[in-house]
Each structure stands twice: as C-alpha cells, then as structure tokens.
Amino acid sequence: MGVAELKKAELYYHRSVQEDVAKTLQHSGSCQIIETSGTTEPAADVAERLTLCEEQHTHLRYLFRSIGGHYTDPVSSIDRMLGEKPVLSMTELAQAADKTDLKTLAASVRKMETQLNALRLEASQLKTNASILSLLRDFPYPLSVLGDGTKTLKGLFAVFPADALEAFRASVAAQLSAETELFISPGASGDREVRVVVLYLRTHEPQVLDLCAQSGASPVELPSGVRDVVSAELSAIAGRVAELERREADLQEDLKRTANEWMPTLQRLFDYWNILSGRYGALASSDATDRTFRTSFWVPTTALPHLQKRLEAISPNVALVVSDPGPEDEPPTLLKNHPLARPAEVLTNLYSPPPYGEVDPTPFVAPFFFIFFGMCLGDAGYALVMGAGIWMLFRKYRRIPFSVGNFLNLFAMGAVMTFIYGAITGSFFGDFIDVVFFMAPLRPLKNALFILDPMGKPMVVLGISLLLGVIHLMFGLAVAAWDAYRKGNIVDAVGDKACWILFVTGLILVGTSSALPFVFLPGLCMALVGGCIIFWYAGRGTKNIFLKIGSGLYALYGSTSYLGDILSYSRLLALGLGSAVIGSIINLLGTMAVGVPYIGWVLAGAIVIGGHVFGIAVNLLGAFVHSMRLQYVEFFSKFYSGGGSIFRPLTLSTQYVDVIDPESGFSS
Amino acid sequence: MELLGLFLALFGAAIAGGMSGIGSAIGIGIAGNSAAGVMTEDPNKFVQCLALQALPGTQGIYGLLIVFVVLNKVGLLAGTPAPLTWVQGLLIFAACTPVALVCWISAIAQGKTSAASIQMISKKPEAFATSMVLPAMVETYAVLSLLMSIIMLNYIAL
Incomplete structure (x- = not known):
C-alpha cells in the first residue's frame, strides 16, 4: 500500500559496454535516470549520436507536417490510445531505419512543396490580374493602347470618385474638346467610385494628368504584358489558371502517393529514433571519464534483483552500487496500491503525487470516490450502459495500456456503486420501469430493492449525504492526526487534528439532540473538551494573554469552514436527484411521443435513446467532476498537499508501435 | 381568479427554467469563445475543451428539473391540475426563485471560470483535472440553490 520503496543506484561501467548498459536500463523500464550535476560534457560519441537522433527527428517532424495531412491513418487515434498498435522488435525497427534515407525523402518532399507553392503563387497572381481586367470587360480596344499607346494616342485607366466624374467630364469637354474620349466602366449606381479609361492625344497628356489629379482620380496599374483585347486576355488567363490547377492536382496526388507509401514507415521510425534519443539521453546524463561512465538512477526495490542480474550479465566491467535515498535526495514517487484502490491512483496523480515517504492518499480516496460517484450518477440503467461499454472495450482491445486501463477501471468501479445506489433508489433510466408497459415484470424486483426515495423524502437523503460528508472530513482529520503521530508530533496530532474531530462531532451531536435527546450530554462534553484544546x-505560541485569547477565538471561528465543507456534500443528493429527474423527463417526453400518429413508437424510441445518451454524458461529467472536487477541496485540505514528482522511468516510449524484444530478458 | 394560483406556480417554474437556461447559454457561450481560440492553435484539445465548456450547462438542467418538480407538484403531469389558492401559488413561486436567480448568475460566472480554465489547459494540458475543479467551485452555489428550491417545494402543502 502507498508509495513504493525506491533505491538510489549508481552504475559504473566501461565505455566499451555503454550501448548494452543503456539498452538494458531502457528495456527494464524501471529506472529513472538522475541528471548529473552538469559539470562534465557528454562524451563525444554520445553527443554525436544524440545529434544524429535530433537530425532524424527534424526530418521526421517536417515530413509529418508536410505529408501527414495527406495520409488517412487506418488506425484511429482512439484505437491507438487503447493499445491497437503493430508489434515490432527493435531489430525490425533498426532495419527499417537502415533502409530509409530520411534526408533524401525530406528533400524530395520539400521540392514538391516548393513547386506547389510556386504554382499557387502564380495562380493567385493571375486571378488578381483577371479581377483587374474584368473591370474593363467592355473596353473595345486592345489594351496596348493603355500601356505604350500609339504614335498619337494614349490611354489612362483610373478610379474616379463618383461625384467628381461629372465635373471632370465637363472640364475635358471644355478644355480638350472632341479629341478626348471617355470610357466609363459599368458599375452599380450606388458605387462611390467609377472606373474610367481616358483616351487622349499624346500632346494633351500634361493637361489630362492635371485634370485627373484635380478630380482626385488615382491611376490603376495594369498587369504587365497585357496587350490584346480584354476578352482575349481573360481567356488566356483562364487557360493558364486551368493548366496550373491541373499541375497542382498532379502534385497533390504525388504527395498523397508519397504519404501513403511512406507514412507507416515514418511512424515506426519516429518511435525508433525516439527510443534511441531516450537511450543516448541517459548516457549523456551520466558522468564520464575517458574510459568509464557513471549513471545514477532511481529504481524500485522490487525491480532491483532482476535488473542487477541482467546488468552483471553484460560484462564483468559493470558495477552497481545501491543505497537508500539520503536526506538531501528528492526521490520521485511511484504509487503502489491494492488492485481495488489502484484505479484511484489516477486521481492522486492528477492532483499531485505525495512526496517520497509521505502518506499516499489513494487508498483513502478510493472508497469515498466510488461511493460519491455512485450517488451523483445514481441510476442503475446508466451504470449498466457504462459497465457494458467498458466491458466491450476490454473485450475488443487486448493490449490496453496500463494507465488507460486504470482510468477505465476507475469508471467501472464507479459504475458498480452507481448500480447499487440506483437500485436502492429505484432509478433505472429514471422511472423507465414504472412508465413502460413491457417493463412491468421487473416492477416487483425494483420495488423490493427500493428502500430510499430521494424524490419523496429528500431530507432523508440529504441527511445521509451530510453524514457521509462528516465521516469523510473526520476521516481526513484522523489520517492527518495519525500522520502527525507517526512523525512524533503528538502535540500537533492532538491539538491541531484530533481535537477538531471531538469538537466538530460534538457540535453535530448537540445540533441533532432535538431529535435524539440522549446524545446531548456526550456531545456537549466532546465539544467542550475539543474546543478547550483548540x-x-x-x-x-505567545505569552501575551490578549493575543492568546484572540488567537484561540480565531481558531474556534475556523469551525465555520467545517460547516461550509459539510454542507458542500449536499450536492450528492442534488446531483443524484438530477439524474433521476432528467431520466424521468426523457421518459415522459417519450410517452407523449407515442401518441403521434403512425411514427409514434419510432419517435418515442428515438427520444428515449437519444435523451438517455445525453443524460449519461451530462451526468457522467457532473458525477466525475463533483466527486473529484469533494476529494480535492474538502478532503485533501484536511491532510494532504501533494508536491511530489511522478516516477518517470526510462522506457521504450512509443506512440505508433509496440516494441518487444525477447532478447533483452525483460517482459514487455 | 381560480387560475391565479396555478398561474403563479407556473410563472415561478417558467422563470426558474428560463433564467437558468439564459445563464447557461451565456456561460457556455463565453467558454466556447475561449475553447475556439485554443482549438485554432491545437485542434487535439477538442475533448478537454468540450468537457470544460459543458460545465456551465448544468444550471439550465437544474432549471428544467425545477420545472418538472413544479409541474409534478401541481398535478399538470397527471393531467388534472390541483386547485391552487393564490397563496399556494405564490409560495411555489417563492420556492422557484433561488434556482432562477442563482443558476442564472452562477452559470455566467462559471462560464468565465471555464474560459480561464480552457486557457490554462492550453498552456498546461497536464492540469486538466485541477482545471475542472475551479469551475466546479462556482457550481456549488447553483447546487445549493437547487437544494433550497427542492426542499421548499417539498414542504409546501397543497
């Protein structure tokens, strides 16, 4: 139970066996490497290999980014999370790495990407040109007149403010008479700007430019190289764009083909180089002399004998020195609990694991979490759906990773409690058994188990919820008192912890004495004794009598926080009631839908199934979050603050494949 | 006049359901804005973002729950509404106000906290569990208001 015992190991070995040693440490999966003090540089050959790993990773990351999007992975990410990965040996991965030249592959993909970008750039430029030209769609002359002009004639394409156009037209007519022609591009009547081509004699150029400037017109630059009439230029552009798009599609096809051909290999290589990078990283974290390495690591005591045997089998030039963690060490925390409590390790680790050697709250969290979860979700039908879902996952996926399996088990155990609570409160998909005629045979069974009615007698369930809260909080205080006692702080154990149990329990007994008169006296005594000690x-700590009284009263005032904490458990009633009532509302809507002509039953079925799926999702989220909150906020604040770091051993950490290596001598 | 009692009771249910629904919609909207921002950077956070975004939705459900309890109490669900005096109607109205007020405001506050938590997991994905606790702190008061309303409704004699 609790935190696994770790040893600090120092491994001395000759440079010639560095690969084998690092490989063994990695395959064992039970050594967390301790970083060196950083005084020595990593050995040159190790640094070189790490650089190689980094290079390969850079290529891989680039390839994943560039062609990953073109690849449809046959293994979904959910399948992968649940352990559905190809199984390969390190030798197979190494062969794949030998056969693949990532640098060349990345270069060829990069070339394709560059071409693709160039094509896209040209196409977008052409489209911009087309949009400019389309403004002149009805201009009847070749566009060369706007560029170079003829010997006597020239044109100017400009945008005029709509209200300045008339004045410009009048000035042109007055000053330049008939030798100037205006072509006004058709636009909507409300446009503020008008596009105009002014055709004029070269000799009039200065006057035209002057008038344009006075009217606030801004000239528009035509795309270079357009000389023909607009329609011909537009169709030329359209032809070129179509050609570019065809080539782009070809390139995309090439990229897709490359992705389909290479992605499975790339995924394997990603894992391969990841493993190697971890391995050489471990060597780089070791102290090195010219011939010798020293690697320090944390290892669970239970894993030590087998590891020692494997290490000594490598060569006589390997020496392992094992010691207990010293006072200056900060070992990581590896939780080790009874299989029934193990799923709740997830909750402890999510909060913050205990520092090494401190109390592990997991076994205390587990039972309460499951009970609270059950009360919050509170529906036997929902529990069956959850249970069936989890069972199917475990059946379908045979190699679910430990951490994911643990999480599923957490919900499975929650489902068990939910089923029990749902059965005793008579909730099966809300009131499904009562309202649906074909469930009638189950009614006697439901009624026999029905001993608690949150809907009819909410105060009883509220009482039970608050009582559970009191037990939970007092239990937290008891753990704190025991922990203080264990560390030899008997005064703290009594004065800061145990007396609060007396005081709060006493106050509650006094409070309930109107219903149970005989508890008044013992309650009062407990509260008085507890209160005095607090x-x-x-x-x-102080000699000043006023300070003494002040801090004593302030401490007693702290009891109000217990009131808040205990009332917080009323959510157990509210959320449980919520699930049951939402279930009943869904059933009610379903029974209403039955009356709809022709499709009544189908509609009812859809409403009931869809509604309950929604109900499960919403209530599951609520039940998980709120039972977690009761642990983190109310319970942990009594005795636990976490602050440890999780034990992270050097492993064959992979994302896409499972690596087995029977030769390593470790079971995977 | 004989329908005044029933009207008051239904009006109470309507504001409980309606206002808590408004609050949830605003709260989920606020959290959704934040979630969309985080997901532009990292679409893989969809599930976490969705879970956090859904948290302010419970208030609307509590409102619906009160509507159901009131309809059940006045006998509308059974098809024959009980004859209510206006005092009884007013009492039911009063019992609905905790949920109407607290769920409305708390859903908006919870939406803001959820939005902040979503930002938190964008930087620290490993803090997902603790990020869910923060909005749950706000929800406590919605839960308490639900309890108040239910207990009050339970004790109103018809």
Whole structure:
C-alpha cells in the first residue's frame, strides 16, 4: 500500500559496454535516470549520436507536417490510445531505419512543396490580374493602347470618385474638346467610385494628368504584358489558371502517393529514433571519464534483483552500487496500491503525487470516490450502459495500456456503486420501469430493492449525504492526526487534528439532540473538551494573554469552514436527484411521443435513446467532476498537499508501435 | 381568479427554467469563445475543451428539473391540475426563485471560470483535472440553490 520503496543506484561501467548498459536500463523500464550535476560534457560519441537522433527527428517532424495531412491513418487515434498498435522488435525497427534515407525523402518532399507553392503563387497572381481586367470587360480596344499607346494616342485607366466624374467630364469637354474620349466602366449606381479609361492625344497628356489629379482620380496599374483585347486576355488567363490547377492536382496526388507509401514507415521510425534519443539521453546524463561512465538512477526495490542480474550479465566491467535515498535526495514517487484502490491512483496523480515517504492518499480516496460517484450518477440503467461499454472495450482491445486501463477501471468501479445506489433508489433510466408497459415484470424486483426515495423524502437523503460528508472530513482529520503521530508530533496530532474531530462531532451531536435527546450530554462534553484544546493549542505560541485569547477565538471561528465543507456534500443528493429527474423527463417526453400518429413508437424510441445518451454524458461529467472536487477541496485540505514528482522511468516510449524484444530478458 | 394560483406556480417554474437556461447559454457561450481560440492553435484539445465548456450547462438542467418538480407538484403531469389558492401559488413561486436567480448568475460566472480554465489547459494540458475543479467551485452555489428550491417545494402543502 502507498508509495513504493525506491533505491538510489549508481552504475559504473566501461565505455566499451555503454550501448548494452543503456539498452538494458531502457528495456527494464524501471529506472529513472538522475541528471548529473552538469559539470562534465557528454562524451563525444554520445553527443554525436544524440545529434544524429535530433537530425532524424527534424526530418521526421517536417515530413509529418508536410505529408501527414495527406495520409488517412487506418488506425484511429482512439484505437491507438487503447493499445491497437503493430508489434515490432527493435531489430525490425533498426532495419527499417537502415533502409530509409530520411534526408533524401525530406528533400524530395520539400521540392514538391516548393513547386506547389510556386504554382499557387502564380495562380493567385493571375486571378488578381483577371479581377483587374474584368473591370474593363467592355473596353473595345486592345489594351496596348493603355500601356505604350500609339504614335498619337494614349490611354489612362483610373478610379474616379463618383461625384467628381461629372465635373471632370465637363472640364475635358471644355478644355480638350472632341479629341478626348471617355470610357466609363459599368458599375452599380450606388458605387462611390467609377472606373474610367481616358483616351487622349499624346500632346494633351500634361493637361489630362492635371485634370485627373484635380478630380482626385488615382491611376490603376495594369498587369504587365497585357496587350490584346480584354476578352482575349481573360481567356488566356483562364487557360493558364486551368493548366496550373491541373499541375497542382498532379502534385497533390504525388504527395498523397508519397504519404501513403511512406507514412507507416515514418511512424515506426519516429518511435525508433525516439527510443534511441531516450537511450543516448541517459548516457549523456551520466558522468564520464575517458574510459568509464557513471549513471545514477532511481529504481524500485522490487525491480532491483532482476535488473542487477541482467546488468552483471553484460560484462564483468559493470558495477552497481545501491543505497537508500539520503536526506538531501528528492526521490520521485511511484504509487503502489491494492488492485481495488489502484484505479484511484489516477486521481492522486492528477492532483499531485505525495512526496517520497509521505502518506499516499489513494487508498483513502478510493472508497469515498466510488461511493460519491455512485450517488451523483445514481441510476442503475446508466451504470449498466457504462459497465457494458467498458466491458466491450476490454473485450475488443487486448493490449490496453496500463494507465488507460486504470482510468477505465476507475469508471467501472464507479459504475458498480452507481448500480447499487440506483437500485436502492429505484432509478433505472429514471422511472423507465414504472412508465413502460413491457417493463412491468421487473416492477416487483425494483420495488423490493427500493428502500430510499430521494424524490419523496429528500431530507432523508440529504441527511445521509451530510453524514457521509462528516465521516469523510473526520476521516481526513484522523489520517492527518495519525500522520502527525507517526512523525512524533503528538502535540500537533492532538491539538491541531484530533481535537477538531471531538469538537466538530460534538457540535453535530448537540445540533441533532432535538431529535435524539440522549446524545446531548456526550456531545456537549466532546465539544467542550475539543474546543478547550483548540483554544489552548492556538494560543500556546505567545505569552501575551490578549493575543492568546484572540488567537484561540480565531481558531474556534475556523469551525465555520467545517460547516461550509459539510454542507458542500449536499450536492450528492442534488446531483443524484438530477439524474433521476432528467431520466424521468426523457421518459415522459417519450410517452407523449407515442401518441403521434403512425411514427409514434419510432419517435418515442428515438427520444428515449437519444435523451438517455445525453443524460449519461451530462451526468457522467457532473458525477466525475463533483466527486473529484469533494476529494480535492474538502478532503485533501484536511491532510494532504501533494508536491511530489511522478516516477518517470526510462522506457521504450512509443506512440505508433509496440516494441518487444525477447532478447533483452525483460517482459514487455 | 381560480387560475391565479396555478398561474403563479407556473410563472415561478417558467422563470426558474428560463433564467437558468439564459445563464447557461451565456456561460457556455463565453467558454466556447475561449475553447475556439485554443482549438485554432491545437485542434487535439477538442475533448478537454468540450468537457470544460459543458460545465456551465448544468444550471439550465437544474432549471428544467425545477420545472418538472413544479409541474409534478401541481398535478399538470397527471393531467388534472390541483386547485391552487393564490397563496399556494405564490409560495411555489417563492420556492422557484433561488434556482432562477442563482443558476442564472452562477452559470455566467462559471462560464468565465471555464474560459480561464480552457486557457490554462492550453498552456498546461497536464492540469486538466485541477482545471475542472475551479469551475466546479462556482457550481456549488447553483447546487445549493437547487437544494433550497427542492426542499421548499417539498414542504409546501397543497
């Protein structure tokens, strides 16, 4: 139970066996490498290999980014998360790495991408040109007149403010008479700007430019090289764009083909280089002299004998020195709990694992979490759906990774409690058994188990919820008291922890004495004794009598936070009631839908199934979050603050494949 | 006049359901804006973002729950509404107000906290569990208001 015992190991070995040693440490999957003090540089050959790994990773990352999007992975990410990966040996991965020249592949893909970008750039430029030219769609003359002009004639394409056009037209007519022609591009009547081509005699150029400037017109640059009439230029552009698009499609096809051909290999190589990078990283974190390496690591005591045997089998030039963690060390935390409590390790690690040697809250969290989860979700039907879903996942996926399996088990155990609570509160998909005629045979069974009615007697369930809260909080305080006692702080154990149990329990007994008169006296005594100790403990640090009284009273005032904490557990009633009522509303809507002509039953079925799927999703989220919150906020604040770091051993960490290596002597 | 009691009761249910729904819609909207921002950077965070975005949605459900409890209490679900005096109607109205007010405001506040939590997991994905606790702190008061309303409704004698 609790935190696994770790040893600090120092491994001395000759340079000639560095590969084998690092490989063995990695395959064992039970060594967390301790970084060196950083005084020595990594050995040159190790640094070289790390650089190689980094280079290959750079190529791989580039390839994933560039062709990954063209690849439809046959293995979905959910399948992969649940352990559905190809199984390969390190030798097979190494062969694949030997056969693949990532640098050349990346270069060829890069070339294709460059071509693709050039094509896209040209196409977009052409489209811009086409949009400019289309403004002159009805201009009847070749466009060369706007560029170079003829011997006597020249044209200017400009955008005029709509309200300045008339004035410009009048000035042109007055000053330049009939030798100037205006072509006004058709536009909507409300446009603020008008596009105009002014055709004029070369000799009039200065006057035309002047008038244009006075009217606030801005000349528009035509794309270079357009000389023909607009329609001919536009069709030429359209032809070129179509050609570019065809070539782009060809290139995309090439990229897709490359992706389909290479992505499976690239995924394997990604894992391969990842493994090697971890391995050489471990060597780089070791102290090195010319001939000798020293690698330090944390290892669980249970894994030590087998590891030692494998290491000694490598060569006589390997020496392992094992010691207990010293006071200056900060070992990581590896949780090790009974299989029933193990799923709740997820919750502890999500919060923050305990520092090494401290109390592991997991076994205390587990039972309460499952009970609270059950009460919040509170529906036997939903529990069956959850259970069936998890069972199917475990059946379909045979190699679910430990952490994912643990998470599924957390929900499976939650489902068990949900089923029990749902059965005793008579909730099966809400009131499904009561309202649907074909469920009638189940009614006697449901009624026999139905002993708690949150809907009819909410105060009873509220009482139970608050009582569970009191037990949970007092349990937290008891753990804190025990922990303080274990560390030899008996005064703290009593004054800061145990007396609160007395005080709060006493107050509650006094509070309930109107219903149970005989608990009044013991309650009062407990509250008085507890209160006095709290008062004394809070003021013991000071000699000033007023400060003593002040801090004592302040400590007693802290009891209001217990009131808040206990009332917080009323959510167990509210959320459980919520699931049941939402279920009933869905059933009600379903029964209403039955009356619809012709499609009534189909509609009812759709409403009931869809509604309950929604109900499960919403209530599952609520149940998980709120039972977690009761642990983190109310429970942990009594005795636990976390602050440790999770044990992260050097492993064959992979994303896309599972690596097995029977030769390593370690079971995977 | 004989329908005044029933009207008051239904009006209470309507504001409980309606206002909590408004609050949830605003809260989910706020969280959704934040989620969309995070997902532009990292579409893989969809599931986490969705879970956090959904948190302010429970208030609307609590409102619906109160509507159901009131309809059940006045006998509308059974098809024959009980004859309510206006005092009884007013009492039911009063019992609906905790959910109407607290769920409305708390859903908006929770939406803001969820939005902040979504930003938090964009930087620290490993803090997902703790990021869910923060919005759940706000929801406590919605849960308490639900309890108040349910208990009040439970004790109103018809």
